[in-house]
Amino acid sequence: MSERLRKITLFLFCSSIVAIGLSVSISQGFLVLAFLFSLFSSKTSGFWKEPVILIGVLFFGWYLGDFLIHSFREENFKIYSKTAFNSELKDIFLFIGLLLSWNLRKEEFPSVLKALNVLFWVLLVTGFISSFSPIRLSRLISDLYRESSNWKFTHPMGQIGAISIYLPIGLMNTHLTFGGLLQFFFTMPVFLFLKSVFDKNLKKAGINGIILLFFLYVVLLNNARSSLLGGLFSSVTALIVLGVVRKELPSAKIILFTIGTFAFLLFVGIGLSFTQAGQKITDPLFGKEKHTDAGRAFIWDSTFPLIEKNPFTGVGPGNYNREIGKSRMEHSEKYRELYYFYETTQRGHAHNDYFHLLAVFGIPSFLLFLLLGTELYRKLITTKLSYERSLYFFGLSGFFISGLFQCYFQDDEVVILFWILCGLFLRLSKKESEMV
Numbered sequence: 001m002s003e004r005l006r007k008i009t010l011f012l013f014c015s016s017i018v019a020i021g022l023s024v025s026i027s028q029g030f031l032v033l034a035f036l037f038s039l040f041s042s043k044t045s046g047f048w049k050e051p052v053i054l055i056g057v058l059f060f061g062w063y064l065g066d067f068l069i070h071s072f073r074e075e076n077f078k079i080y081s082k083t084a085f086n087s088e089l090k091d092i093f094l095f096i097g098l099l100l101s102w103n104l105r106k107e108e109f110p111s112v113l114k115a116l117n118v119l120f121w122v123l124l125v126t127g128f129i130s131s132f133s134p135i136r137l138s139r140l141i142s143d144l145y146r147e148s149s150n151w152k153f154t155h156p157m158g159q160i161g162a163i164s165i166y167l168p169i170g171l172m173n174t175h176l177t178f179g180g181l182l183q184f185f186f187t188m189p190v191f192l193f194l195k196s197v198f199d200k201n202l203k204k205a206g207i208n209g210i211i212l213l214f215f216l217y218v219v220l221l222n223n224a225r226s227s228l229l230g231g232l233f234s235s236v237t238a239l240i241v242l243g244v245v246r247k248e249l250p251s252a253k254i255i256l257f258t259i260g261t262f263a264f265l266l267f268v269g270i271g272l273s274f275t276q277a278g279q280k281i282t283d284p285l286f287g288k289e290k291h292t293d294a295g296r297a298f299i300w301d302s303t304f305p306l307i308e309k310n311p312f313t314g315v316g317p318g319n320y321n322r323e324i325g326k327s328r329m330e331h332s333e334k335y336r337e338l339y340y341f342y343e344t345t346q347r348g349h350a351h352n353d354y355f356h357l358l359a360v361f362g363i364p365s366f367l368l369f370l371l372l373g374t375e376l377y378r379k380l381i382t383t384k385l386s387y388e389r390s391l392y393f394f395g396l397s398g399f400f401i402s403g404l405f406q407c408y409f410q411d412d413e414v415v416i417l418f419w420i421l422c423g424l425f426l427r428l429s430k431k432e433s434e435m436v
Contacts, residue, residue: 002041009037010108013100014115017420020181021122022171023138024413028094031416035096044103050426052375053098059368060092063317066361070316084318088360091409094416101423106431112424116392119417120185124211126170127178127218130154134164138171157221168222172413176406179224180414182215183402184395184421186231187238189215191249191391194257198250230402231395238394241381248387295345296352296405302327302342303350306359314362321347323359349410353403356410369409373400376422383425384432393425 016030047053067084074080104112130137136152155167155175172178189212196204219228243251305327306315315323328342335342350356357365377397383390399408399418408414 230398
């Protein structure tokens with residue numbers, strides 16, 4: 001009976017991973033079911049001895065503690081608790097992705113890694129197709145379980161020749177979410193291609209090169225600069241570990257290859273700059289300001305007073321929108337010429353993971369988040385996982401960099417994959433350390 005439950009749990013967990021690229025609601029549904037079935041299965045030892053897990057538990061423990069502190073200040077506990085659990089506190093249950101990964105058995109690892117490979121292909125294929133679709137592909141999934149009175153169109157990027165190009169977002173609702181998911185896989189096509197080139201495996205190099213070109217097409221056209229920054233940081237981390245530390249790649253050749261690649265991309269960028277679609281890709285990358293850049297300035301400017309007034313406990317989960325509204329009203333009265341911009345810029349989050357945590361949960365959550373990233377990075381640069389397996393996890397380091405310009409830790413689609421990868425990395429690392 002227990003073995004049958006494990007097989008059901010594994011199937012549901014793998015389905016949850018694949019469904020991340022389809023619909024976050026479906027993915028979360030599979031995740032919850034997998035967790036419920038896993039309650040009756042055996043658990044991996046050493047859970048409380050893993051520093052990253054302890055930090056994560058303390059981090060979400062502070063979430064709940066901060067909620068209780070603020071619940072005493074609110075007039076209606078029932079209304080406040082509903083608001084809080086519909087905003088930041090709902091992310092706590094996504095931590096079960098780490099729990100499920102941690103409790104995997106050795107023989108279950110290949111199935112989960114295959115599910116991650118399938119997710120990569122789902123993102124790549126849907127991203128490529130969506131770049132030619134004027135209508136969001138997410139309708140293919142959302143219309144299965146809810147009605148919509150209108151069609152949501154995709155942002156046009158212009159034309160290359162006679163072909164109309166659109167912003168690729170796969171089956172997601174925003175290009176930032178899609179970019180956040182792609183960022184986790186950034187090192188895979190790059191370093192698999194490098195490995196096949198330096199191994200002089202021409203057939204593999206050709207296949208991996210084609211995959212890399214398609215990936216770069218989708219990533220660059222997606223133009224989520226925060227995720228691009230995270231992806232580049234992940235690649236540098238992978239280069240340090242695989243090249244400098246472990247000597248599995250010739251560092252000198254990689255540096256030359258990198259210079260050559262940037263030169264190639266520069267020439268491609270110059271060529272693209274003569275097309276309408278190409279200009280929308282290259283201009284922001286070379287410093288031209290996008291309208292969202294000014295928006296971030298107004299969001300951050302009105303977030304800082306919240307941090308200043310509530311440094312230790314923040315404004316509390318679920319209260320960001322209410323408090324940011326007050327802050328913006330004060331700024332609008334002080335700077336009347338900027339009233340329109342304060343009123344029209346986005347309000348849901350601070351567009352920076354670190355600022356958002358400081359504003360909502362205070363300094364303790366900020367420090368624990370930094371500690372989580374630091375400990376994960378330490379484990380990444382000292383990992384003993386094989387070349388191919390380690391490539392699944394370098395994106396975890398970039399997650400903390402991309403969060404400097406976007407609230408990816410508040411994005412369900414992105415953070416669910418973060419916790420799954422985090423747990424799988426810790427579990428595989430534990431297995432490797434036991435074999436030494």
